[in-house]
Amino acid sequence: MEKVGKARIYVGGGDERGVMFDNVEIHSSGVVRASDRRLWEQEELGSAEGETKAVYYAPHAWHKIEPETPRNCTLWVSDVDFHAESDWQWVASCLAFGDIEARALQYLEDRYPGFDGLTVLGKAFDRGAHLGLDEGDRRVRFAWARMLDA
Structure with a gap:
C-alpha cells in the first residue's frame, strides 16, 4: 500500500x-x-x-x-564506530517532509531492534546518538535535504 x-x-x-x-x-x-x-x-x-x-x-x-505535498526530500545516515569520522550513506529519496522521521525510525528499528527508536531518533538528528552494542559502540546521525524549486 x-x-x-x-x-x-x-x-x-x-x-x-x-x-x-x-x-x-x-x-x-x-x-x-x-x-x-x-x-x-x-x-x-x-x-x-x-x-x-x-x-x-x-x-x-x-x-x-x-x-498536494511534494516528495522532494532525501535522507542520509552516518552509522559508524563511535570514534570514527562521519560516513554519509543514502537512505531514501523522494520523501515528503512529513515522512522523514518515519523513514529514519524504520532504519533504526530494522538495524537496532533492541533499542527504543523514538528515544534514539531525536539525538540522531541532532549531534548523533550513541548506541552501546556488544560488538562495539556506534554513533548514528541522520541528515536530510529538500530540493529547492527550480
Whole structure:
C-alpha cells in the first residue's frame, strides 16, 4: 500500500477538476481509499482527529492522483564506530517532509531492534546518538535535504 497523503483524485473520463481528499491510499490491488478528516479540541485532553468521510475507488474508476505535498526530500545516515569520522550513506529519496522521521525510525528499528527508536531518533538528528552494542559502540546521525524549486 502506498500512502499518498492529501491529494486530488480524478475519476471518470471527463473529470477536469478532481476531488481533493485529506488522506489517500493506493492499495496493491489498485483500489484507492480516500478520506476527509476533521480536527477538534477535546476538553482537558487536547487536539483530536477523526474521519468525516471515507470513499473507495475501484481500479478502473480513477485515472490520476495528484499529491498536494511534494516528495522532494532525501535522507542520509552516518552509522559508524563511535570514534570514527562521519560516513554519509543514502537512505531514501523522494520523501515528503512529513515522512522523514518515519523513514529514519524504520532504519533504526530494522538495524537496532533492541533499542527504543523514538528515544534514539531525536539525538540522531541532532549531534548523533550513541548506541552501546556488544560488538562495539556506534554513533548514528541522520541528515536530510529538500530540493529547492527550480
